[in-house]
Structure formats: structure tokens, C-alpha cells
Amino acid sequence: MVAQAFNTDFTGNTHAEGAYITFRAGDTHFALAVSYVRYITTSQSLNRRSSPTKEGKTHIVFDFGGESLALYNFNEMIKTGAHTEEIEALITLLNDRQEDHVSWLAELETSLKTGQPFTKAGDHHQCAFGKWYDSYQAQDAELKRILAAFRDPHRRLHALAEELTGQVKRGIALESVLRQLQQARETTFGELLTLFDDAQRRLEELNKPVVIVLEDGRHKFGLQVESIGDIKQFESSAWLPDQNAGDNCCYDGYFQTGDALYLNIMPQSLLRMA
Numbered sequence: 001m002v003a004q005a006f007n008t009d010f011t012g013n014t015h016a017e018g019a020y021i022t023f024r025a026g027d028t029h030f031a032l033a034v035s036y037v038r039y040i041t042t043s044q045s046l047n048r049r050s051s052p053t054k055e056g057k058t059h060i061v062f063d064f065g066g067e068s069l070a071l072y073n074f075n076e077m078i079k080t081g082a083h084t085e086e087i088e089a090l091i092t093l094l095n096d097r098q099e100d101h102v103s104w105l106a107e108l109e110t111s112l113k114t115g116q117p118f119t120k121a122g123d124h125h126q127c128a129f130g131k132w133y134d135s136y137q138a139q140d141a142e143l144k145r146i147l148a149a150f151r152d153p154h155r156r157l158h159a160l161a162e163e164l165t166g167q168v169k170r171g172i173a174l175e176s177v178l179r180q181l182q183q184a185r186e187t188t189f190g191e192l193l194t195l196f197d198d199a200q201r202r203l204e205e206l207n208k209p210v211v212i213v214l215e216d217g218r219h220k221f222g223l224q225v226e227s228i229g230d231i232k233q234f235e236s237s238a239w240l241p242d243q244n245a246g247d248n249c250c251y252d253g254y255f256q257t258g259d260a261l262y263l264n265i266m267p268q269s270l271l272r273m274a
Helices: 084-114 128-135 141-148 151-169 174-186 188-206 267-273
Strands: 018-025 028-033 037-042 048-052 058-064 067-073 210-215 220-225 228-234 239-241 251-257 260-265
Touching: 018 260, 028 228, 058 220, 084 128, 084 151, 084 174, 084 188, 128 151, 141 188, 151 174, 151 188, 174 188, 210 267, 220 267, 228 251, 260 267
Parallel strands: 028 260, 067 220
Antiparallel strands: 018 028, 018 228, 037 210, 048 058, 058 067, 210 220, 239 251, 251 260
16 A cells, blocks of 8 residues: 555544545444545554553554654454454465366366366356355455456356366367367466456455554544545435444444445544543
8 A cells, every 4th residue: 555645624523524534443334534634554664663651651653754653553442353364364265266276177177188077066156166255245345346357257167167078078179179278278267367366465455454644633643444445425414423422432423325334433532542
């Protein structure tokens, strides 16, 4: 992620219509008015260190614009676990399913050359990846786009098994059948390999925490979140106040878009929780 500076004016209105940065913590969506945001960068890019507090404890600070700013981990503040383990498990799963299809293609070639029965899945819904794919729902928009692109080449690859073994049984020259297999390896299978790489790369990007530098008119500090989602434009009609939100709460209500709820984060309340 490239560091990005924001030139916005603090409005003081915590739920005005306008642009909001969105992000997730656990299974909950949050929104933060762009007017509070001064800078966004990756957590790894910061020069951070421990600093003593007036209470005799320590907290993490980092350098920004000639100042030392406190850095707070949002997931820790709201006592929500990160998705790190889930993301790492998905990366491993996709890598394993990619290797499955390398083996699938190699076994199909052996079957065509030797006449041995081809025993791997011909139905793209029945392989291990297909079963996972049919049930998995991505939350990240970019990952969802990448996964959607798998559908056609994955179906075409598995359809090769019936088509090519059928040609051999009908007496089509093996040289012609293997030529078709090689063409599919270079096109359809090449598409799949690229998509597997793209999906794993996107998951690795999601596994890199992001730091948002916030300023509320009086205080400036950094907030570390798992990843940044879309910048959404919310209308005032989408605002739902939360009468139960108290001083120990980091939000004061919700923005509703369709079936999704985004908790509106107040930087002042975050500092009271720190």
C-alpha cells in the first residue's frame, strides 16, 4: 500500500453526510469520517518505539511530521481478535488447491498416454477447490472480484477430462489430443494459475496492518487497523443514532447501506478508551 496524505478540514460533526473510510474488525464494519484523516500508511513503514507514560506505563509511539504520536491498535482497544490466522489459513488452502490442479493435469496426461482410467474429479463442483469455492463468501471487494473470475476457467479445465478421454476412446489420434491438452495448459490452466497467485497476493495485502493518522481538532494520533476498505459516501438519511452508546464506547451510531451497518467511530472516544 502506498502512503497517502489527506488534506481535509475538521468539521466537528461526527455523523455529517460525506466521505467515510471503512474498515473491519472481527465481523463488524466501521466508518471513520475522512475529515479526521491526515495520513494513511502501512504499519511496517513506521519507525515505532516504546515510550513511558505519566502513569508509569509504556505505550507505542512513532514519528510523524516532526512529532511523536501515540499509536493505538484498534482491535486491541475493542477486544476483538484479528483475522491474521484466518487469512494465513486461506493462503495455505489456496496454495494446496493450486497444487491439486497441477497434479490433476499431470494425471490426465498420464491417463491419455497410457490408457489408464482417469480417477480425479471431472465435475468442477466435486474437486476440493470446487467444494470450497461454492460455499465461501469473500468480504473483501477485491478478493471477491478475483474469486469470481475463477468460475469459467475452472469449469473449462475440468471439462477437459471428459472431452479428451472421450476423443481417445473414439480413436482420435493421440498426438492431436495431447496438442489440445498442451493448448489448455498454456491458456485455461495458465489463467487459473494467475488467479491463484492474484488471490494469494491479495490475502497477503490484507494481512498487512494499516495505520491511519487522525486529528480531531485537539489531538493527533495513529490508529492501527487490519486493512482499509472502500471510501463510502454516506447520506444523512442513512444515519441511525445509538442511544445506548456510552462514554466507554468508541461509536455513537450507525450508517446503514442496504443490509450493511457501519459503526461511526469518534476519535475523541477512542482516546478515552486508550
